[in-house]
Amino acid sequence: MNICVFLSAADLDDRYTRPAREFAELMGKGGHTLVWGGSDVGLMKVVADGVQAAGGRLVGVSVDFLSAKARPGADEMVIAHDLAERKRLLLQKADAVVIMVGGTGTLDEATEILELKKHGHTDMPVVLLNTAGFYDGLKEQFRRMEDEGFLPRPLTDLVFFAEEPVGALAYLEESQGVQ
Numbered sequence: 001m002n003i004c005v006f007l008s009a010a011d012l013d014d015r016y017t018r019p020a021r022e023f024a025e026l027m028g029k030g031g032h033t034l035v036w037g038g039s040d041v042g043l044m045k046v047v048a049d050g051v052q053a054a055g056g057r058l059v060g061v062s063v064d065f066l067s068a069k070a071r072p073g074a075d076e077m078v079i080a081h082d083l084a085e086r087k088r089l090l091l092q093k094a095d096a097v098v099i100m101v102g103g104t105g106t107l108d109e110a111t112e113i114l115e116l117k118k119h120g121h122t123d124m125p126v127v128l129l130n131t132a133g134f135y136d137g138l139k140e141q142f143r144r145m146e147d148e149g150f151l152p153r154p155l156t157d158l159v160f161f162a163e164e165p166v167g168a169l170a171y172l173e174e175s176q177g178v179q
Contacts, residue, residue: 004035004094006109008102009042015132023165028054038062040071061089097126125175127168
């Protein structure tokens with residue numbers, strides 16, 4: 001399975017890097033391909049290192065203004081002209097999406113895939129990995145949106161909230177029929 005992971009390129013502490021590394025190792029051992037923003041820094045590097053070390057493939061989609069930070073040695077690396085093209089290419093190459101901890105860029109990517117699902121433009125599974133409760137507030141906001149009628153589909157149709165890496169990958173594999 002080609003799993004697009006949206007996540008931070010920041011250097012983060014162990015409460016975020018440990019679960020990211022665990023998810024990456026599970027992905028690689030499962031023979032999955034990481035589709036990610038292509039950067040060789042921060043949490044993006046942690047995940048790419050883990051997937052590659054465990055035998056998985058790396059498909060990166062960087063962007064012109066970040067191309068100096070693109071990971072050398074990826075199995076495939078595409079350089080997009082802008083962030084909109086980058087998101088489009090990332091999703092085009094993916095069978096599923098995992099949203100890990102991140103800043104405004106990650107939030108932008110997360111809301112785009114959820115908007116596409118909301119309108120029926122994709123049916124790929126989306127997991128929000130709520131490491132260390134990072135997305136508790138966002139989860140509460142999504143529930144409010146659902147409760148108050150802002151979502152035309154049930155929240156559970158749009159995203160699966162996982163608290164641990166093993167649950168995130170298990171959900172994806174089950175939803176895609178991977179044994």
